[in-house]
Amino acid sequence: MRDEDVLFLPVTELAARIKSRALSPVELADFYVHRGQSLGPRYNAYATLTGERARSDAKKAEEEIARGHYRGPLHGIPYAAKDLLAVRRYPTTWGAAPFENQRFDYDAAVIEKLDRAGAVLIGKAAMIELAGGMGYRFASASLTGPAKNPWNVNCWTCGSSSGSAAIVAAGLAPFAIGTETWGSILCPSSFCGITGLRPTFGRVSRWGAMALAYSMDKIGPLARTAEDAALVLEAIAGPDPRDRSSLPPGQAEFDAAAGTHPRPLKIGRITNAWQKPAAEIAAAFDAALKVLEANGCHVENVQLPDGPWEDAGGVMIGVECASAFKDLIDSGDVAKLTDPLGQINGYAYKQISAGDYLQALRVREILQEKIDTLFDSFDVIAAAGQPVTATTLDTNLETDLSFADPLGGIGNLCGLPAIGVPCGFSGAGMPIGIQFLARVRNDAAVVAAARFFQEHTDWHTRRPSVAP
Amino acid sequence: MPRKTGEKQTDKRELRGLSRREFARRAAGAAVAAAGISAAPLAAFGSAAAPAQQSPSPAEKLSAAGLEEVGAKTDYALTTYGSRLSDAQKTDLRRLIKESVEPLVELRKYALANGVQPATVLRLYPEPQSKSHANSRPLKKGGQ
Numbered sequence: 027m028r029d030e031d032v033l034f035l036p037v038t039e040l041a042a043r044i045k046s047r048a049l050s051p052v053e054l055a056d057f058y059v060h061r062g063q064s065l066g067p068r069y070n071a072y073a074t075l076t077g078e079r080a081r082s083d084a085k086k087a088e089e090e091i092a093r094g095h096y097r098g099p100l101h102g103i104p105y106a107a108k109d110l111l112a113v114r115r116y117p118t119t120w121g122a123a124p125f126e127n128q129r130f131d132y133d134a135a136v137i138e139k140l141d142r143a144g145a146v147l148i149g150k151a152a153m154i155e156l157a158g159g160m161g162y163r164f165a166s167a168s169l170t171g172p173a174k175n176p177w178n179v180n181c182w183t184c185g186s187s188s189g190s191a192a193i194v195a196a197g198l199a200p201f202a203i204g205t206e207t208w209g210s211i212l213c214p215s216s217f218c219g220i221t222g223l224r225p226t227f228g229r230v231s232r233w234g235a236m237a238l239a240y241s242m243d244k245i246g247p248l249a250r251t252a253e254d255a256a257l258v259l260e261a262i263a264g265p266d267p268r269d270r271s272s273l274p275p276g277q278a279e280f281d282a283a284a285g286t287h288p289r290p291l292k293i294g295r296i297t298n299a300w301q302k303p304a305a306e307i308a309a310a311f312d313a314a315l316k317v318l319e320a321n322g323c324h325v326e327n328v329q330l331p332d333g334p335w336e337d338a339g340g341v342m343i344g345v346e347c348a349s350a351f352k353d354l355i356d357s358g359d360v361a362k363l364t365d366p367l368g369q370i371n372g373y374a375y376k377q378i379s380a381g382d383y384l385q386a387l388r389v390r391e392i393l394q395e396k397i398d399t400l401f402d403s404f405d406v407i408a409a410a411g412q413p414v415t416a417t418t419l420d421t422n423l424e425t426d427l428s429f430a431d432p433l434g435g436i437g438n439l440c441g442l443p444a445i446g447v448p449c450g451f452s453g454a455g456m457p458i459g460i461q462f463l464a465r466v467r468n469d470a471a472v473v474a475a476a477r478f479f480q481e482h483t484d485w486h487t488r489r490p491s492v493a494p
Numbered sequence: 495m496p497r498k499t500g501e502k503q504t505d506k507r508e509l510r511g512l513s514r515r516e517f518a519r520r521a522a523g524a525a526v527a528a529a530g531i532s533a534a535p536l537a538a539f540g541s542a543a544a545p546a547q548q549s550p551s552p553a554e555k556l557s558a559a560g561l562e563e564v565g566a567k568t569d570y571a572l573t574t575y576g577s578r579l580s581d582a583q584k585t586d587l588r589r590l591i592k593e594s595v596e597p598l599v600e601l602r603k604y605a606l607a608n609g610v611q612p613a614t615v616l617r618l619y620p621e622p623q624s625k626s627h628a629n630s631r632p633l634k635k636g637g638q
Contacts, residue, residue: 241614334604337597344594358578367590370583373575374590377567382598387612389604394613 033061033197034489037254040200041099047091051102055084055146058104062149062198064494068179070171071192073109074116075149080104083146090144099257101144106193106202109150110157110236111245113137120236121168121186122155124354124362134234135269136203136245136262143261151202152189157210159238159347160360160368160375163424165417167365172419175218176490177456181416184213190248191218196492201249201258205235207242207343208438209431212461215248215446216411219457221476221486222248223255226466227441228273229280230259231266239346241271241387242339242438251486252447252476256282259469277467284470291475292405293318293462294328299409299433310450310458311410314479321482328407331396336435338386338393345383348375367424394440401465406475409433411459415452433463443469445476448485457488555596564592 032040032049043049059077066072087102107113110120112130119125137147152170154162165172165182173188175181176196183191187204191214194202204211206224215222223246230245237243247258263280266272295315303311319325354360355372363369400407413429421427437444442463449460460479464471480486556564568588576584 334597334600337601340594340597341601358575361578366583366586370579370587371590373571373579373587374594377571377591378594378598382601384612385601385604385606387614388606388610389601390613391610392604392606 029057030197030492033057033200034250035200036250037099037103037200037257038251040103041101044087044091044102045096051084051087051091051146052081054102055080055104055148058148058199061494062193065196065492066149066193066198069174069176069183069189069192069196069198070152070168071173071189071196071198072106073119073121073150073152073170073189076113076116076147079113079115080146080148083141087144087146097142097144098261100140100261102146103144103201104146104148104199105140105258106149106151106190106199107134107137107140107147108153108187108190108202108204110153110205111137111150111203112234113147113150116150118150118236119169120156121153121170122363123169124359126169130234132234135231135266137234139231139262139264140203140258145261148199149193151187151193151204154186154188154210155363155365155368156351157205157207157236157238158186159207159343159351160363160365161371162365163367163422164365165419165421165423167363167368169364174419175416175456176492177219178416178454180418181456182217182419182421184209184217184412184416186210187214187222187248191215191220191222194218194220194248194250195490197489201247201254203245203258203262204248205238205243205245206438207238207244208339209434211244211246211248212434212444212446212459213412216448216459216461217416217457219448219451219459219485219488219490220248221250221252221255221448221480222246222446223252223259223469223473224437224444225259225263225280225469226273226443228269228271229263229278229443229467229469231262231264231269231272233266233268237346237350239343240350241342241346242441244438244441252445252473252480253282255445256280256473256477259473273467280469282473284473290322290324291318291471291478292403293323293325293475294400294404294407295325296330296407296409296433297327298329300413301430303410303413304415304452306450306452307410307413307415307458311408311460314449314460314483315408317482318475318479321478323478326404328400328404330432330436331393331400333393333396334389335393335439336430336432338389339435339439341378341382341386342390342439344375345378348372348378390439393436397436397440397442398465401468405468405471406462406464408460408462408475411446411449411461415454415456415458433461437463441466443467443472445472447476447479448488449479449483450485451488457485556592556599560595560599564588564595567591567595 190202
């Protein structure tokens with residue numbers, strides 16, 4: 027096996043080698059850090075490499091494992107974290123020029139948990155400035171420039187977990203942590219041909235993470251396989267009194283082993299998720315469902331309930347974002363953001379009234395009931411990951427990447443768990459994805475669906491040509 | 495038992511039946527899926543907002559009152575922040591505010607019974623296991 031092959035192995039296989047001491051965590055971390063230094067700039071993938079910390083943590087892992095103290099499947103496994111998670115001693119820029127020199131003297135809860143699991147942080151992943159909270163018109167809306175898609179560097183990774191997706195797709199780390207308020211894990215996973223898991227709202231503590239929209243922000247992994255994503259979720263899930271929205275003990279935890287399903291999955295095929303998906307995307311999605319059906323799943327058509335869900339979600343994000351970044355907007359420092367839309371959109375957000383915000387919150391209550399009823403008939407509902415493949419770097423996202431996204435609105439407004447996995451490629455060789463959503467707290471169902479799909483397909487094993 | 499939802503008002507709308515204009519407005523979401531944030535406040539539709547007193551054109555989504563709201567909000571935003579914006583940014587801000595008001599039309603129409611509570615997050619403080627329970631604290635004068 028070539029060195030590069032090792033770098034594209036899933037966590038499960040790397041873990042087996044590390045546990046058996048066939049693979050050195052120190053060598054593995056050095057290898058990835060070196061690769062991050064040499065290839066990271068090609069994709070604008072990293073904001074910061076944390077080589078010194080990585081070497082220290084990897085050495086500690088290696089010594090512990092040598093002593094027979096194996097912590098579990100993430101022990102000695104390198105990873106990257108989106109640059110909105112606080113990491114002691116390193117910059118945490120939130121991808122934005124006004125916070126270029128920001129540092130925290132603590133680690134975010136997710137970093138703490140991954141530390142406890144023995145994982146090795148090798149870098150802070152690049153991201154769209156402020157996770158796109160202020161809106162953005164171009165892929166270049168980042169302190170580190172546009173993240174480039176490893177499948178075609180003239181294309182974008184999608185955002186806002188742009189660097190996290192580029193890192194996993196290019197074999198710069200076996201997994202990365204991303205966040206999603208609306209689409210920021212699922213879209214990059216679809217554009218980059220990797221697995222992205224958006225957990226149930228409140229399952230993963232956001233303490234130490236930049237807030238965009240307090241009632242909608244989620245943290246989750248991007249990885250090579252659903253099985254890997256589940257292992258990471260198990261490590262980072264759990265109650266945390268420091269996050270007001272954290273699920274309580276007994277509900278917040280996640281058991282990766284629960285991501286298998288004892289009976290044939292009942293899958294709802296959403297017929298109104300996208301207005302007009304590209305033909306090759308519709309075909310790949312159909313083929314994916316046929317694979318699932320052929321292997322025993324029950325697939326039935328289902329429609330999303332209609333209502334002003336996207337409108338409500340938009341109001342909520344606008345108001346909460348304006349509150350989260352009040353100082354930035356009021357001081358005028360918002361003008362230092364890279365993107366022309368981001369420089370002024372906060373002023374528009376601030377004009378949304380409290381009455382409209384409360385209306386949106388009350389509409390959410392109704393939607394929660396409606397969507398929960400839908401899951402009485404299905405374990406998961408499915409749709410194409412995105413209606414398009416990765417767009418070019420110079421695409422005007424406001425005018426040229428235009429589509430309604432009721433599923434994204436509903437899923438994020440209600441905090442539903444979701445997973446995106448690759449299910450094909452376009453004629454131009456760009457990845458196509460499928461997404462599964464489930465009832466709140468039933469993250470196991472989306473993992474089960476994705477694992478089942480990956481057991482019967484090999485799309486997730488494809489990788490781009492990333493010659494040094 | 496009173497109806498809890500606004501089903502009659504909204505459920506009959508078929509997504510597949512959206513007009514091109516409506517689709518374009520929703521496409522506002524342009525950035526939504528891509529940007530990982532909501533479409534509504536970022537809607538990319540139409541040109542700069544009409545002046546507050548202008549009557550709506552046949553293709554205009556907003557009513558005269560809606561356009562007045564856009565005008566008032568824009569005036570307030572420009573009064574507060576206008577000195578730091580270029581003319582182009584002011585025009586763009588007017589457009590953004592208009593696009594943030596447009597989705598409110600549907601949202602406000604959605605019927606909600608009095609008992610429908612907001613799905614917001616409020617965790618009671620202090621926690622039950624905490625030593626100092628709220629009911630033992632004196633109320634501050636002048637508070638609400």
